[in-house]
Amino acid sequence: MRSRTCALTLAGLFSLVLLAGCNNTLNPLCGSARPAPLIGSLSPSTTTYAQVQQGVVVTITGSHFVSSSEVMINSTALSATIVSDTQMKVKLTPDVISGPGTVKVSVRTPSGNSGDLGCTSGGTSSVLQLTVN
Numbered sequence: 001m002r003s004r005t006c007a008l009t010l011a012g013l014f015s016l017v018l019l020a021g022c023n024n025t026l027n028p029l030c031g032s033a034r035p036a037p038l039i040g041s042l043s044p045s046t047t048t049y050a051q052v053q054q055g056v057v058v059t060i061t062g063s064h065f066v067s068s069s070e071v072m073i074n075s076t077a078l079s080a081t082i083v084s085d086t087q088m089k090v091k092l093t094p095d096v097i098s099g100p101g102t103v104k105v106s107v108r109t110p111s112g113n114s115g116d117l118g119c120t121s122g123g124t125s126s127v128l129q130l131t132v133n
Helices: 049-054
Strands: 008-010 016-018 038-043 056-063 070-073 076-078 081-084 087-092 101-109 128-132
Touching (some): 049 056
Antiparallel strands (some): 056 087, 101 128
16 A cells, blocks of 8 residues: 655745645644544344333444534434444434334534635444334
8 A cells, every 4th residue: 555645835925735635634724624433333233112212222333423423313313422432322212213113323423614625524424224123
């Protein structure tokens, strides 16, 4: 694998040139950029609707979770408790899950204040499925 070098060139007092291929860790202007979340597992991955009616807590394990990350249940955004950058918890109730079936779970992190500086920021994870019996 070839290593890429990122450079920041000052071509004048306020003129900056960013080279293509710069990533957030090397670009000093990307300080407020947030990484896209990744999810790997749900616990439990199967629950009953009776448990949902009581307010079941689901733990999501992955990486790049930040305080602004939220859980997407199908297309509904829910606030979550961020335990660490690799774990978050969300309480599921009948307000979000109306009955038995398959539920799509993902994590979304809104973008930071990186503007148009060539920084990537935020995003939505892949989808895992929660089975509600």
